[in-house]
Amino acid sequence: MKNIIMPLIVATIVLFVGTPSIAYASGAVSVDIFEGETATVNSYLFSNGKSLVVMDVQRSTAEAKKLAEMIKDKGLPLTHILISHGHPDHYTGMSWLLKQFPKAKIVVANEDIKKDILGFSTWMESVGWLDAEPLLKPKSAKQPNGFDYLKNINVLPSNKLSMNGGGELTLSTHYSPAEAEHVTTVFVDDLNGLFTSDLAYNKVHLWMGQGVTKKHVANWRAMLRTFRSEYTQLNPKVYPGHGKPADIKLFDTLVTYIDDFNHITATAESKEVAMKKMKALYPDYKEAGFLLKYSVDNHMK
Numbered sequence: 001m002k003n004i005i006m007p008l009i010v011a012t013i014v015l016f017v018g019t020p021s022i023a024y025a026s027g028a029v030s031v032d033i034f035e036g037e038t039a040t041v042n043s044y045l046f047s048n049g050k051s052l053v054v055m056d057v058q059r060s061t062a063e064a065k066k067l068a069e070m071i072k073d074k075g076l077p078l079t080h081i082l083i084s085h086g087h088p089d090h091y092t093g094m095s096w097l098l099k100q101f102p103k104a105k106i107v108v109a110n111e112d113i114k115k116d117i118l119g120f121s122t123w124m125e126s127v128g129w130l131d132a133e134p135l136l137k138p139k140s141a142k143q144p145n146g147f148d149y150l151k152n153i154n155v156l157p158s159n160k161l162s163m164n165g166g167g168e169l170t171l172s173t174h175y176s177p178a179e180a181e182h183v184t185t186v187f188v189d190d191l192n193g194l195f196t197s198d199l200a201y202n203k204v205h206l207w208m209g210q211g212v213t214k215k216h217v218a219n220w221r222a223m224l225r226t227f228r229s230e231y232t233q234l235n236p237k238v239y240p241g242h243g244k245p246a247d248i249k250l251f252d253t254l255v256t257y258i259d260d261f262n263h264i265t266a267t268a269e270s271k272e273v274a275m276k277k278m279k280a281l282y283p284d285y286k287e288a289g290f291l292l293k294y295s296v297d298n299h300m301k
Helices: 061-074 096-099 113-127 213-231 251-269 271-279 288-299
Strands: 018-023 030-036 042-047 052-055 076-081 106-109 154-155 159-161 166-174 183-187 191-203 238-241
Touching: 030 154, 052 061, 061 096, 076 154, 106 113, 106 159, 106 288, 113 154, 159 288, 191 213, 191 251, 213 251, 238 251, 251 288, 271 288
Parallel strands: 052 076, 076 106, 106 154, 191 238
Antiparallel strands: 018 030, 030 042, 042 052, 159 166, 166 183, 183 191
16 A cells, blocks of 8 residues: 555645646647646646547646636537546546536546555545545545545546547556556657656656655656657657656656766765755756655655
């Protein structure tokens, strides 16, 4: 259970405020981006002009309400709420969205991610952290009207999520534990777009905090190098879990970031010095006081 719930235990305290921005494509499928402020968590709203699919749904009900308005403004039916992985900054808004769009289905790519979500929420309820997000309290004998994770979260039968009216999302989950134990990436042919979830951040300090071991970091680095190699010919636009879209050179940047982090945390004489050196190397990266701080704490004694 610790491997499921620990990576973002501290992160669940933080609430963010979201604002939308938009990216368009010329193909059948387009995407709008809802950007969460502070930790820049992204929600992606796919449209083919006839129906909608949303990927990841923010850290709080307050943000989910703003995301819901963005969805309603489209004037199209929302068919699926896709959750990429079991970290609360990506799924907390799902209960509110399901109430607003009762015909939509919450979906995940595999059973492991469903278990991660339920495990994290069960733990948060046990320590009282869901008092601020009562819509996420799991259904139980003590909470008969709670959110029914087992019923409401559906595992997709294949790695293709077909949109009503044309277009599809191709899902991949065969990744070693890294920032999260289990994660989904999405490729959309019409966009030539790779949606990496939390395997990529852009100008946001990486979460390598509690629960992310040196082995996880090594796995992460290896996956980034694989992405750079495998996607060189396609040269897709990269849509990260945190931060602005970028090109595939982002993967090189992140490998360098990890190398810098590993070197500095291995050689700095103190956590304070490590923080100072990382901030000097990456002065325009967000969340130094949170994501970087707890990552340094985790990898230095």
